[in-house]
Amino acid sequence: MKNSLIGHIKPDTGDNMVAISNTSPTSLQHFFRHGRRGFYHLLWCILPVFSLFLASCSGKNDINEEVQQETGIQPWSENPGYWEYKGEPVLLLGASDNDNLFQLPHLKSHLDSLSQVGGNYVRNTMSDRDETDEKAYYKNEDGKYDLSQWNPAYWARFENLLKLTKERDIIVQIEIWDRFDHAREQWETDPYNPKNNINYSYEEALLDSLYPDHPGQNKQPFFFTVPALQDNKVLLPYQEAFVEKLLSISLNYNNVLYCLDNETSGMEEWATFWAAFLRDKSGETNIHMTEMWDHWDLKSAEHKRTLDHPERYDFIDISQNSHKLGDENWNNAQYVFEYIKDQPRPVNSVKIYGSDGHGPWLDRGITTKHAVNTFFRNIIGGFATSRFHRPPHGLGLSNWSIQSIKTMRKIEEKIKLWDLKPMNETLSEREENEAFLAGKAGETYLVYFPVGGEVKLDLSPYSKQFELTWIRLEDAKWGESSELKGGNKISLSAANETGSLALIQVK
Known part of the structure; x- marks a missing residue:
């Protein structure tokens, strides 16, 4: 006007x-x-x-409060092992039903459902593998893609995701490249496949017509284009343009984390190039990024590429650790926390595997129970984020994931996880995968029993009165409280056989 x-x-x-x-x-x-x-x-x-x-x-305080409200997602200044958003520390919990969430038809209602149960963290790959997905590029009348022209519908969907999540204070972890988009049957319809575009031939782009092997074998030249590898001057400019287009939208939103690849087995030079590229193209905007390596063993050389480079990677994603069960799952994660203790960073798990609906993994124990167990082990163990993976490989936004998120939000009403630290050594008579503990010595203890069991908690140094309260995982409701007297080792018996949490606080 x-x-x-x-x-x-x-x-x-x-x-x-x-x-x-x-x-x-x-x-x-x-x-x-x-x-x-x-x-x-x-x-x-x-x-x-x-x-x-x-x-x-x-009015200095008023101005500071206003500035804080504008602060985006970043490692918490007081405890960089956790995230802060809008100037306040946050525990990021999530569950969603799609990898490439921006392509979900009922996105708004799905995000509303997540937000209503306390979820504030989602994953989004930039993929286009499903039949109803939009592709990033313009398709001409002959059915060929032009990699020099964008498809506005694809990018509108992407921005819509960022807008809707921003409105709901949900953090989006974006994965820019996904190896599954460019191999096997997906390569047949991929815009980067020379037969599908007008921009280059197989010979010019150094590409082949088929890549039938599992992408974990890393045989696709698409992931070798950077100067330190094959220096593909035909294909790389289109990849760079894609990332620049993504940033031209995402940099307008401060609720975004960046992950370069989905569970990659790629060369380190590939990741190093894109980390530098994102940093350069982001200009003065402070972004936070990581790489997600595929190896299930967190002590492998692959993961050292992230652990050893805090100057390059602002946080760590060890989603693949959820392929490990019980104490091994816990111990491997604790190895990472010990490894980075001198330069702590947020440790994320944007994918928790496990669902009774995925038959091929059931014989390995990657079940619904495993997913729930891993969620609580992660949080008690010090993770900054935890999100249930999409069905059928994970629980998505379903009853067990919803109750798990609600349970943790109930606990947050009484304590904050960043005030605690893992303290399994305070437990005795503990068996494999029987109980896990985080606490603040002499003040607060949070004990998780994945199933049934009984352990002893050492309160002998503290002659105080404590209050014990159980919370039911199946409905996220508190049970009755009872008093405990310190000064000795006390026995704790699981409230049920399906998983329970005990909160013990000094009176």
Whole structure:
């Protein structure tokens, strides 16, 4: 509305301020000779500036609060092992039903459902493998893609995801490249396949017509294009343009984390190139990124590429650790925390595997129970995030994942996880995978029993009265409280056989 009152005031005030500041003494004398009218005019111009000066002196706290509200997702300044958002520390918990969430038809209602149960963390690959998905590039009348032209619908879906999550204070972890998009049957319809575009031939792009092997074998030249590897001057510019287009949208939102690849077995040079590229193209915007390596063994050389480079990777994602069961799952994660203790960073798990609906993994124990167990082990063990993977490989947003998230939010009403640390050594008479503990010595203890069991908690150094309260995982409701007397080792028996949590606090 160009003729609105506000539209007139702002330009006029700014012009007057500039005019006065550049006025000579002679001009000022002439200005004041106009009498009261001139004086009031001068006062009208100076007051806004004077008010801003006063605000900078006396209203410092108000300004700081406003700045904090604009702060995006970043490692928490007081404890960099956790995230903060809008100036406040947050525990990121999630569950969603799709990898490439931006392509989900009922996205808004899905995010509403997640938010209503306390979820604030989702995963999004930039994939287009499903039949109803949009591709990133324009398709001409001949059914060929033009990699120099974008498909607006694809990018509109992406921005819609960022907008909807931002409105709900949900953090999005984006995976830019996914190896499964460019191999086996997916390669047949891939816009980067030379037969599907007008931009290059197989010979020019150094590509083949078939890549039938599992992408974990890393035989696809698509992931060798960077200068330190094959230096593919035909294909790489299109890849770079894709990432620049993504950033042109995502940098407008401060609820975004970046992961370069999905469970990659690629060369380190590939990841190093894209990490530097994102950093460079982000300019003055402070982004936070990681790489997700495929190896299930967190002590492998692959994971050292992230663990050893905090200057390159701002956080760590060890989702693949959820292929490990019980104490091994816990111990491997604790190895990572010990490894980075001198330079702590948030440790994320954007994928927790496990579902009774995925038959091929059931014989390995990657079941619904395993997924729930891993979720609570992660959080008690110090993870900054945990999200249930999509069905059928994970639980998605389903009853068990919903109750798990609600349970942790109930616990957060009484304690904050960043005030605790893993303390399994305080438990005795513990068997394999029987109980896991985080606590603050002499004050707070949170004990998780994946199934049934009984352990002893050492409170012998503290002659205090404690309160014990159990919470039921199946409905996220607190049970009755009872009193415990410190000064000795106390026995704790699991409240049920399906998983339970005990909160012990000093009275």
